[in-house]
Amino acid sequence: MAHVVILGGGFGGLAAAHELRTHHADIEVTLLDRKDHFYMGFAKLWDLGHVRPLADGTRSLANLANRGVRFLQTEITALDPSARIVETSEGTLEADAILVALGAAKSQRHLGFLNSQGAHDLYDGVQLPAIHADLDALTEGRILISILGGPFQCPPAPYEAALLVDERLRERGVRDKVELAVSTPQPMALPVAGADASRYLAGYLGERGIDLLSEKKVTGVDGATRTVGFDDGSTCDYSLLLGVPACAALTLLAEAGLTGESGFIEPDRHSLRTDYERVYAVGDSTHIPTATGALPKAGVFAAGEAVVAAGNIAADLVGSAEARFDGHGFCFLELPGRRVAFVEGNFYAEPKPQVELTDADEDQFLRKQAYETERLDAWLG
Numbered sequence: 027m028a029h030v031v032i033l034g035g036g037f038g039g040l041a042a043a044h045e046l047r048t049h050h051a052d053i054e055v056t057l058l059d060r061k062d063h064f065y066m067g068f069a070k071l072w073d074l075g076h077v078r079p080l081a082d083g084t085r086s087l088a089n090l091a092n093r094g095v096r097f098l099q100t101e102i103t104a105l106d107p108s109a110r111i112v113e114t115s116e117g118t119l120e121a122d123a124i125l126v127a128l129g130a131a132k133s134q135r136h137l138g139f140l141n142s143q144g145a146h147d148l149y150d151g152v153q154l155p156a157i158h159a160d161l162d163a164l165t166e167g168r169i170l171i172s173i174l175g176g177p178f179q180c181p182p183a184p185y186e187a188a189l190l191v192d193e194r195l196r197e198r199g200v201r202d203k204v205e206l207a208v209s210t211p212q213p214m215a216l217p218v219a220g221a222d223a224s225r226y227l228a229g230y231l232g233e234r235g236i237d238l239l240s241e242k243k244v245t246g247v248d249g250a251t252r253t254v255g256f257d258d259g260s261t262c263d264y265s266l267l268l269g270v271p272a273c274a275a276l277t278l279l280a281e282a283g284l285t286g287e288s289g290f291i292e293p294d295r296h297s298l299r300t301d302y303e304r305v306y307a308v309g310d311s312t313h314i315p316t317a318t319g320a321l322p323k324a325g326v327f328a329a330g331e332a333v334v335a336a337g338n339i340a341a342d343l344v345g346s347a348e349a350r351f352d353g354h355g356f357c358f359l360e361l362p363g364r365r366v367a368f369v370e371g372n373f374y375a376e377p378k379p380q381v382e383l384t385d386a387d388e389d390q391f392l393r394k395q396a397y398e399t400e401r402l403d404a405w406l407g
């Protein structure tokens with residue numbers, strides 16, 4: 027029986043495993059990950075905003091066995107894409123096809139910035155208890171949420187975090203004594219979704235008294251004085267700094283010769299094939315160009331690409347129909363009061379991505395919850 031090895035049990039890896047299992051019982055699937063669990067990125071923000079504890083959105087990767095997928099918790103140490111051989115801490119695996127869905131690393135420089143007094147990595151679930159403790163202790167000063175560089179995961183998430191933190195401070199009755207700001211090196215809040223979506227989001231930030239510091243690239247953090255320095259020479263004091271590190275290429279993939287000039291894997295944007303036969307790549311491990319930049323590093327794209335890559339792996343191995351990724355993607359933009367706006371579009375459109383925004387309401391918050399539940403149940407139920 028043909029054997030597919032999926033590297034990574036995140037958004038992309040799980041979506042691909044589910045697709046292969048649902049439509050191709052004649053293909054053996056093994057999924058490798060160093061972690062033993064999965065949760066969606068936005069589950070961290072729900073924890074941050076006291077919407078729901080992270081544990082409630084977490085599922086065990088051991089549940090893959092219920093779906094007929096072999097799961098191996100292991101560290102992937104090397105990859106030979108020509109021979110389709112994977113080296114792991116548990117031994118060597120050979121595959122008829124490989125899907126790389128290993129996500130991205132984080133900029134070491136930015137992690138260094140966040141190793142400062144009063145600073146945390148907003149995107150690291152492990153740091154949530156420390157962030158909660160600092161937020162609860164804060165009665166005055168300034169919270170700075172800082173996008174440290176690009177590309178970074180889920181472009182709206184830092185702003186969603188700011189709005190959730192704003193709500194928390196209001197609930198505690200200290201909002202009028204705590205300033206809240208988001209800094210970004212970009213010229214507007216959401217360039218990837220366009221000027222209208224950026225204005226829409228900026229409107230909510232303004233309404234809530236959250237300062238948007240655009241075109242501010244962080245050059246350093248001084249933990250002793252709790253000061254962030256920007257490339258235009260200006261500085262910003264903080265009581266609490268919640269930083270978003272840029273994504274970086276995984277050394278393992280560069281060493282395997284899989285990465286291109288962008289530093290990430292650059293597969294064909296419609297088939298997700300790499301230059302190596304029966305080796306595919308999806309999600310945050312990739313750089314996929316669009317007319318104005320690149321696809322955002324987001325779970326919905328990783329999952330959409332993974333379904334297509336799984337289809338094409340099956341086409342290679344058992345001769346089923348080929349699949350094609352059309353650049354369609356969406357985002358549930360979380361706004362105050364358990365309301366969600368929906369941003370959706372064709373990111374492959376020319377001369378620029380065509381993105382539409384549906385105004386926020388409570389129904390779309392329920393839709394976001396259902397999106398998560400349906401996938402967790404299907405992938406890991």
Ligand SMILES: Cc1cc2nc3c(=O)[nH]c(=O)nc-3n(C[C@H](O)[C@H](O)[C@H](O)COP(=O)(O)OP(=O)(O)OC[C@H]3O[C@@H](n4cnc5c(N)ncnc54)[C@H](O)[C@@H]3O)c2cc1C
Pocket residue numbers: 033034035036037038039058059060061066067068069070071100101102103127128129130148149179180183278308309310311323324325326327328357358
């Ligand atoms: C706070 C936050 C909010 C977010 N909100 C959203 C949202 O609302 N919508 C959205 O679409 N996206 C969102 N995202 C982004 C989303 O989480 C990522 O884009 C998505 O997870 C990428 O999927 P992936 O499969 O490429 O990689 P990942 O999901 O990161 O999976 C990669 C897996 O590979 C494993 N791995 C890596 N290296 C090795 C190795 N050497 N050995 C073994 N295992 C390894 C990792 O443990 C990991 O499980 C959010 C992210 C964050 C941080």
